[in-house]
Each structure stands twice: as C-alpha cells, then as structure tokens.
Amino acid sequence: MLKSDGSQDEGGGGDTISHSSTLLRRLETLLVQGNSSDVVLRVETPSLDEVKVIQAHSLVLSLQSPVFEELLPSRNGSTLLLRESPDSAAVFDKFIRYLYCGEISLRLEQATPLHKLATKYHVLELQQGITQFMTQNLARDSPSGHVVGWYEYALQAGDITLRDSCLQYLAWNLSSVLLSGEWATMSSQLLMSLLQRSDLILQSEMELFAALEAWIIQNEPDSLIAENALRAVRYAMMPPQELFRLQTQSPILAHYQESVRDLLYMSYQFHSASPLHMAKYFDVNCSLFIPRNYLSPVWGSAWVINNPTRDDRSTSFQTQLGPSGHDATKRVTWNALFSPRWLPLSMRSMYTETGAMQPTRVEGGRPRIIITPATSSADFAGVNFQKTVIVMAQKQGKVVVRHVYNFHQSTEENGDFLAEANLYHRTSDYLIDNSLYLHIVVKPLYQTLITAKN
Known part of the structure; x- marks a missing residue:
C-alpha cells in the first residue's frame, strides 16, 4: 500500500509504503505455528485443573511486557512456568495473542481476567483499553449482571x-x-x-x-x-x-x-413543625433532610424535546414546595425554557437591553435550560431550590442516564451543559429517536437559621 505522508526529503515529497497488516498476520502465524519458538509458556492453575502450553518468542514477550523481560532470563531451560487463577488461565491465549497482534476480541465475562493479566504483566495499553471497554459496556445486559x-x-x-x-x-x-x-x-x-x-x-x-x-x-x-x-x-x-x-x-x-x-x-x-421554626433549633442541612434525585412527579417532571435543534421550547410543571409535611399541600409552578442556541451571559448585553432571563439565540450558541418559578411567594423564605436536569440516552438497547447537571436557575451556571453533545447529528449519544429525553428534578433545601437562645 502506497500512501503520501507529505514529508520532504532531498528529492522533494515522500510517500510511505505500508504493509503493517501483512506483518501482523505473519506474527500471528508465527505464534500459532510456533516457528522459531525459543520459550515455552506453561500456564498452570493452583489446583492444576487447567494447564496450557504455548510456544512463544522471548523477543516479542520482552518488547511488550517489562514483567516478561524480567522473568525470561530466569526460566528453567526453555520453559517458563506461570501460575494463574482459573479465570485468567482460561483467557491466557487471548492475552498472548494481543502481545503479537495488538488487537483483541472479548466478551463481558472475559474483561476482568484479561484486565488482571494486563495489570500483572504491565501491558498498560491493553489495561487502559479494557478499562475503556468496561466503562462503555456498563449498560449491556448480562445473565447475572456485571x-x-x-x-x-x-x-x-x-x-x-x-x-x-x-x-x-x-x-x-x-x-x-x-x-x-x-x-x-x-x-x-x-x-x-x-x-x-x-x-x-x-x-x-x-x-x-x-x-x-x-x-x-x-x-x-x-x-x-x-x-x-x-x-x-x-x-x-x-x-x-x-x-x-x-x-x-x-x-x-x-x-x-x-x-x-x-x-x-x-x-x-x-x-x-414549620421548617422555618425547626431551622432555628436543628441543622436542617444534614443528610437526613436533603432530598436525593427523586423521579416521582412530586419532585419534578419528564420532558421529551423532539428535534431539539429546531427552536426554543417551553414547558410548565408543579412540585411540592418542600419535603416537610408542613408544606405537603403547597405547590410551586415552574416554567422551563430550552434554547438550542443560547448566547452566553457575558455577551448577552450586546444583543438585549433588559439582559435578564430572556435567551438570545445566535449561530454558534450552546444549548441551555432556564427554570424559574411562575410566581414569587412568601413561602419561599428559607428555601433554596436546586435544579437537576437528568439526560437519558440509549446504550446497548437500554435507556440509561447519560449525564446529570445541577444548577440554581440556569444551566449556564455550570458551563458544561450538553457540551459534548452534537444535537445536530442523529447518531448523537444524547438523542433517542432524534429526541432529547430529560427529567427535571427540583430539590428544595431548607436553610438553617440563627440558632435560637434558650
């Protein structure tokens, strides 16, 4: 294969001739057939239930693993005895093949033993690759879970x-x-x-x-x-x-x-008791009084935005004022506005006179959500509302949480809202059937007041 690499030499531009795939096939054949082998790897489990014998080449092993580089000179004759756990021994041939070919195919149940081997023999690229495989396959179905x-x-x-x-x-x-x-x-x-x-x-x-x-x-x-x-x-x-x-x-x-x-x-x-009254005597900021991200309608609302890059969208929903029974009958109406191209606050004054909460849509702007109460109320005193936007995604056929964003009033506060999402691509990890699946959670947090004196 002839490829231009754009390099310059005394005669002008240079080309690269690449037959690396052929070389990899020959290395794999070398391993499979054992030609010119100078070391025998004998892999045993502690109970000797499984024994594997692999014809290998000390040069390849030493180049790929510093651990093999230390072990090989001390081997007994041509045989290097290796003791591995049963799960590691079962995939040892896959591990050795990677050292020759630089690639590996694996199933979920093979990830842990192969990661063990990569860690034990200091094959860092394989270790990092398997970690990446595992983090990308957390949502995949398996019979007993993984x-x-x-x-x-x-x-x-x-x-x-x-x-x-x-x-x-x-x-x-x-x-x-x-x-x-x-x-x-x-x-x-x-x-x-x-x-x-x-x-x-x-x-x-x-x-x-x-x-x-x-x-x-x-x-x-x-x-x-x-x-x-x-x-x-x-x-x-x-x-x-x-x-x-x-x-x-x-x-x-x-x-x-x-x-x-x-x-x-x-x-x-x-x-x-009234939360305001209780806050005078107790620390209402301890974990007992802090909500988690509850999906119940009392705490928020799901929001599916079809074709999210098209235009601004809005929705309204109600939540309970607070988790206290004292606030059980009180409701807060929230207005949520999504803009696919919202101008950053630092630049907004150039385009708006009032500035405040109205989004300004421009080319190159980033997605934002703003959530505000429909009306102000004296009941809000002593309550701080944290907003959480949960973004769903589809992985391995399963709908899972892709990202969670926390803010007080606008997603502009945390700066990275959907920063990695290219909503213009139908294949975006953040879209399900070309729609953005969100769930907004409003978490009311009561504020501790000045402690009352006895």
Whole structure:
C-alpha cells in the first residue's frame, strides 16, 4: 500500500509504503505455528485443573511486557512456568495473542481476567483499553449482571477510573439496579457507598428502603452493618403515613427500631413543625433532610424535546414546595425554557437591553435550560431550590442516564451543559429517536437559621 505522508526529503515529497497488516498476520502465524519458538509458556492453575502450553518468542514477550523481560532470563531451560487463577488461565491465549497482534476480541465475562493479566504483566495499553471497554459496556445486559462485580474488582485492583464509573452508573440508574439480581450480591461496603450519596436517581426514598430491607433479609449481615445501613436512609423524605406504615409493618425496622429511633423522631418533628421554626433549633442541612434525585412527579417532571435543534421550547410543571409535611399541600409552578442556541451571559448585553432571563439565540450558541418559578411567594423564605436536569440516552438497547447537571436557575451556571453533545447529528449519544429525553428534578433545601437562645 502506497500512501503520501507529505514529508520532504532531498528529492522533494515522500510517500510511505505500508504493509503493517501483512506483518501482523505473519506474527500471528508465527505464534500459532510456533516457528522459531525459543520459550515455552506453561500456564498452570493452583489446583492444576487447567494447564496450557504455548510456544512463544522471548523477543516479542520482552518488547511488550517489562514483567516478561524480567522473568525470561530466569526460566528453567526453555520453559517458563506461570501460575494463574482459573479465570485468567482460561483467557491466557487471548492475552498472548494481543502481545503479537495488538488487537483483541472479548466478551463481558472475559474483561476482568484479561484486565488482571494486563495489570500483572504491565501491558498498560491493553489495561487502559479494557478499562475503556468496561466503562462503555456498563449498560449491556448480562445473565447475572456485571457492574457490581466490576466495581469490586476495580476497588481491589486500584483502578480508580473503572471504580468511579461503576459507582456512578449504579447511583444514576439505581431504580433498575434495585430490580436486578446484582442488588442482592452487593457488598456492605458498596451498599454504604451508595446509601450515603445525595445524587442517587430513583423513584422515592421508600423504594430505597424496600430494597434495603430485602438486602438485609437475604444477606443477614451482622447487626452493626444493618444498623449503619438503616441509619443512612433519609426517613424525613418519606411522608408521615409511609413512616407509620413502616413502623407497624416492616419486620426489619421492628427488629432495629432502637437503632433508628432518634432519626424517626426527628423525621416526625420535621413533618409536624414549620421548617422555618425547626431551622432555628436543628441543622436542617444534614443528610437526613436533603432530598436525593427523586423521579416521582412530586419532585419534578419528564420532558421529551423532539428535534431539539429546531427552536426554543417551553414547558410548565408543579412540585411540592418542600419535603416537610408542613408544606405537603403547597405547590410551586415552574416554567422551563430550552434554547438550542443560547448566547452566553457575558455577551448577552450586546444583543438585549433588559439582559435578564430572556435567551438570545445566535449561530454558534450552546444549548441551555432556564427554570424559574411562575410566581414569587412568601413561602419561599428559607428555601433554596436546586435544579437537576437528568439526560437519558440509549446504550446497548437500554435507556440509561447519560449525564446529570445541577444548577440554581440556569444551566449556564455550570458551563458544561450538553457540551459534548452534537444535537445536530442523529447518531448523537444524547438523542433517542432524534429526541432529547430529560427529567427535571427540583430539590428544595431548607436553610438553617440563627440558632435560637434558650
């Protein structure tokens, strides 16, 4: 193959002759046939249930792996004995083939053992490639689930990128995770990591409690683990009638009620008193009183925007003023405006006289959402509304959370809203059937006031 590379030499422009694919095929043939092999890799499992013998070449192994470069000089004769776990031994031939050819095909269940081998033998490009494969395939269906297993492995291997990707996927898609077989297999450490997060996306706190109760019944953890998990539930985010039902019908809560009695008592106080009055005496900014990202209609609304690049869109929805029972009958109407080409605030004065909340659409502008209350009210005193826009996407045939954006009034505040999304391309990762699937969540946060003196 002849390619022009645009380089210059004494005779003018230069061309490149490339037969790299032919070279790779010959290297693969060299491995398969074992021609000119100078080392035998004998791969054994601890129980000797599986033994593999591979004819290899020390030059190739040393070039690709610094670990092999150290091991090969110390081999006994022509044989290098390698002891691997059964799952690693099963894919060892794939691993060696990568060292010769620089490519690999793998299935979900092969990702972890191949990552182990790449890590053990310091084949960094393969290690990084498999991490990328795993992070891109978190949503793929598998018979018994794989995200929890990948998280536990990443924690053990010290792969921070994979660990954080798995944890974020579990947190952002928790409702579907709760219904899967993976939930019951979760370790107590992972369970607590999730329970302590405020960015969990699920229908309601009651849904989380029901799943936690099932986890405790199935796993039978020691009392300290169960108590810590139950104390991470945000009981104040449940209406009083749900709390009453839990206290009378939940066997787990009945068994551990003494451990969470103070939280239940504070939750009932939270629902019965005025939040403004309660904020004078208690810290209402602790996790018990902070909502998660609830998808229930009480907290927000789904919004599907067809052909999002076409023009500005608007919608209205209502939420409860706050999670306190004192505010249960109070509603706030919100107006949401989406603009596909919104001029940045720093430039807006050049085009508008009033400046304020009206978007200015120009070529090259970026998508923005602005959310404001339809009317102001004295009831808003002491309440800060955090807005969250959840962007859905379709991966491996499944609708999952693609991104989450938090802001106070406009997505312009965080600067990166849909920054990576090319909404003009039908193949954009952010579009489902050429539509933008959003869910807006309004999270009311009560503000602690000056502590009252006795």
